[in-house]
Amino acid sequence: MNKPGSYTWIVVPTLNEAGNIRLLLEGIRQALPDLRYHVCIVDDGSKDDTVDIVRNFIRTASADNVSIIQRKKTHLGSQRGVAVWTGLQYGFRHSECDIFVEMDADLSHRPEELRIGIETIFRLGYNVAIASKYLIGSRVVNRPFGRRLLSRVANTTVRSLVSRKVRDYSNGYRFYDRECVSMICAHRLRYGSPIYLTEGLALLMAHRMRIYEFPTTYIGRGEGLSKLRLMDLAKAGIAVFDIAARFHFHSLGFVRGTPAFSQVQISQVEPAVQPQTHSK
Ligand SMILES: Nc1nc2c(ncn2[C@@H]2O[C@H](COP(=O)(O)OP(=O)(O)OP(=O)(O)O)[C@@H](O)[C@H]2O)c(=O)[nH]1
Numbered sequence: 287m288n289k290p291g292s293y294t295w296i297v298v299p300t301l302n303e304a305g306n307i308r309l310l311l312e313g314i315r316q317a318l319p320d321l322r323y324h325v326c327i328v329d330d331g332s333k334d335d336t337v338d339i340v341r342n343f344i345r346t347a348s349a350d351n352v353s354i355i356q357r358k359k360t361h362l363g364s365q366r367g368v369a370v371w372t373g374l375q376y377g378f379r380h381s382e383c384d385i386f387v388e389m390d391a392d393l394s395h396r397p398e399e400l401r402i403g404i405e406t407i408f409r410l411g412y413n414v415a416i417a418s419k420y421l422i423g424s425r426v427v428n429r430p431f432g433r434r435l436l437s438r439v440a441n442t443t444v445r446s447l448v449s450r451k452v453r454d455y456s457n458g459y460r461f462y463d464r465e466c467v468s469m470i471c472a473h474r475l476r477y478g479s480p481i482y483l484t485e486g487l488a489l490l491m492a493h494r495m496r497i498y499e500f501p502t503t504y505i506g507r508g509e510g511l512s513k514l515r516l517m518d519l520a521k522a523g524i525a526v527f528d529i530a531a532r533f534h535f536h537s538l539g540f541v542r543g544t545p546a547f548s549q550v551q552i553s554q555v556e557p558a559v560q561p562q563t564h565s566k
């Protein structure tokens with residue numbers, strides 16, 4: 287499938303994922319031995335060994351296709367959304383990748399499925415592919431009942447308020463083409479917390495991007511602690527009404543401009559990502 291030009295930028299947000307990150311990097315390498323890709327870790331000041339493990343992996347595994355952006359976290363609660371936005375923006379500016387991926391570091395998103403998402407964009411021509419927990423054939427394992435129920439209720443609410451076209455708004459295992467990323471980077475997004483996933487999708491649906499969902503096996507977090515806080519859920523509960531209103535009433539819609547959180551502080555990027563071209 288490695289058509290000329292296929293080059294994938296994989297953004298992985300991390301906060302204290304020392305128990306998982308090396309396994310993830312190895313898993314990605316095993317899953318894509320024949321594809322051109324770059325993994326961009328976006329770390330928000332992990333207090334454990336996450337950053338050292340990534341640096342070590344880059345050095346010892348000669349992984350010149352892995353880099354780490356270290357940000358200074360400026361808000362309480364999960365900033366997964368801003369972290370992903372930063373990684374997408376960086377990849378958009380510094381590479382000529384044509385496929386962009388976001389996936390979690392906690393091994394909930396299986397690297398074995400990367401190829402399905404990449405093929406969906408590259409071969410089938412969809413703009414967005416979502417690894418969906420809510421299709422026939424999907425599985426959710428090792429996730430407590432309460433967490434599954436919460437996710438179901440949240441998704442049903444978002445579907446009824448925003449659009450029924452998408453089954454899974456909350457799984458951050460997604461694939462975008464370059465047009466989508468350019469759109470995400472060019473709009474004044476409001477949310478940097480995980481509800482960003484809904485806002486980003488609403489923006490893309492408002493621009494009639496073609497979305498495909500494929501069944502996934504979602505594995506509940508093994509190592510490390512969830513970063514999701516009650517505060518994130520409360521904020522999301524309010525944000526979803528705002529997003530739905532902007533989606534349905536175009537006058538309120540999605541305006542171009544820099545997002546509210548665009549002044550993100552990048553304290554370090556290493557190794558410096560060399561702009562790469564398709565012909566390399
Ligand atoms: N850079 C960055 N990454 C974050 C932040 N909060 C969470 N993450 C990462 O985002 C991903 C998802 O976070 P989780 O804590 O697993 O959230 P979740 O998957 O919704 O919740 P669980 O069901 O507990 O796994 C993980 O890779 C985290 O390390 C943050 O503030 N900054």
Ligand SMILES: [Mg+2]
Pocket residue numbers: 390392394507
């Ligand atoms: Mg998780």
